[in-house]
Amino acid sequence: MTDFTATKTLFDLPPGVTYLDGNSLGPLPRATEARVARAVREEWGGHLISAWNACGWMEMPRRLGDRIGRLIGAEPGHTVIGDTLSIKVFQALAAALKLNPERRVILSDTGNFPTDLYMAEGLLKLLPEGYELRTVAPEDVAAHITEEVAVTLITEVDYRTGRRHDMARLTELAHARGALTIWDLAHSAGAFPVHMSDCHADFAVGCTYKYLNAGPGAPAFIYVAPRHADRAEPALAGWMGHAAPFAFDLGYRAGEGIERMRVGTPPVLQMAALDSALEIWDTVDLAALRTRALELGDRFIAKVEAQTDLALATPRAPEDRGSQVSFRHPEGYAVMQALIAEGVIGDFRAPDILRFGITPLYIDEADIDHAADTLARILATGTWDRPEFKARKAVT
């Protein structure tokens, strides 16, 4: 059983800040600065080129991948980290289409994070004519998994509303209709238990800078089901995914299993931060995390609804939502800026979404109550209605 009072002490949050944006960028674990400094000074500075062997840098993408694998219910040895989530989406999609060569449709939904759709668009422009990206409403996905669909490309939790797809049901349906599945776990990994293996899902991708707290620009991960691992063709055929990278062969031979999803030289300093963040995750009971996140989320919904007339954008049923709570407000941008000015940090997503991440590792009842009360006060007093809160920043 995870002690969430104890985990809170493992993070270094600035004084006066209530942080409900860990679903966008997780906060700094206390141990991370020293771990990164060690990678810089002792490993790079002290061992120089020999650190690739001496400090295990070369194996880190697999070793870290397996620790994430536990969080997403993957079979050991089938998850690897590297690159960014956009790149991993491209890899999974290109491989999936080759594995289902008679079909031409990628099915996604309008609740998907846009970069997934963009990467699909980019891929389609490379492929021979006839391929299609079909994007339907989230609630219509099941009905559109037809015999034309080669692969579904779906983010399990909608980044705006927090609506959660039924991974087990959609995967089963896709397989029954001859389609493969790619699950984007950006808002799932570290948010609740994920069951890649039990769901018989085909591919998963995700990032580590949100719920996993690995820091800005932390590497992404990719999972390929064991039954596809040695058949998946790597479109991004980089030397680190070669069967023998240091043979320097002129021709590409794909590495064994998940190794082939590696591309270029891995980002050692970002991996050190991820290593440190996973020290915390290694100890977390995900079922307990989920129970607590739902309790805190329900508490936030109840407190906000009792004090304001904001419309809830997140499904009420626990099984239908991820680990965020979203409300709608027509002036949501300004309301969120006013809230941030008070030290309560969530974020805004166009056109009208106020988004709050529920992250029990460092958020407790007092944080939830303070956030709800502050939001209610800002709305009651109308302090959000000022020019300085309405002026848009570059990154929202």
Added chain:
Amino acid sequence: MTDFTATKTLFDLPPGVTYLDGNSLGPLPRATEARVARAVREEWGGHLISAWNACGWMEMPRRLGDRIGRLIGAEPGHTVIGDTLSIKVFQALAAALKLNPERRVILSDTGNFPTDLYMAEGLLKLLPEGYELRTVAPEDVAAHITEEVAVTLITEVDYRTGRRHDMARLTELAHARGALTIWDLAHSAGAFPVHMSDCHADFAVGCTYKYLNAGPGAPAFIYVAPRHADRAEPALAGWMGHAAPFAFDLGYRAGEGIERMRVGTPPVLQMAALDSALEIWDTVDLAALRTRALELGDRFIAKVEAQTDLALATPRAPEDRGSQVSFRHPEGYAVMQALIAEGVIGDFRAPDILRFGITPLYIDEADIDHAADTLARILATGTWDRPEFKARKAVT
């Protein structure tokens, strides 16, 4: 005029080490640990999500790109950093083929770094049938730039021999025959002055962890000539390259110019290390660097040839070589291991290359003399001929 006695004090090399492997992984600049710690503690830890605006993270890929741009003779505003070199090769190649749509041949050479060839292979498997990767001997490239060639994909300096292509001449020839050019500057940026704009080159890609000293897994860079910048179609169409990333449109619209070559969330901690490394490069006179590197290289060749019968693999003519010196030895692997055991660090490249990077920022005459003398002694005494030096390590 750069004072190379002063630049040497800016690096933190372990005692007893003579480091001639900066062409593989540059050493740690003294200022980097503090710069990375600041990114971790103050920027990430202190500003959390707001650091994307408050600490300028979002603009860093462009800002750092321009500082590299100066080193490669690029027009300001046309270089951006991100991802790995393998990914940047893929982007440049996909864009170049679309810009020259009537042709189907990618021309490269057997001296190219293998991952460039692998990435081309991977791309060809996605494209409609008819495309071809044609790989010829380095000295035969000019003769093979025919009317069939869409784009040349060439690493300016051969990673094994140090042989340098004539960028100006090959680019002119390619253009005369209707082909575009992609230059891989992995062993050029920070090694000598590069003149992308003056050579009218079309695309360049490179890494920053070698001569530029930005650390293990540092991000890569890509340059697109101004005349192509708004026409190059991004195959890896990630949200950071979108015209309005935070509008979260469902459809992709390419950003202006080089912005479209950004893909996913940039690696902030690695960028901080690059930022620190470039503080040194901002002050370096590249012509002076080149003069000194050739002097040191000539000195190393002369000292080794005076004391051993090793065969020089690097061209003698200054204009035909990069900033490394390579010798051949049939038991090169074991010889290099014996040398490393004595604190003189170069590296081995199959099948028989002993490779030494000449990096004047932190290597001087005493280092060159010590390395040459140690190599000569190991060969004279035969100390390399031991089992422990012949046992291969994972990374060579």
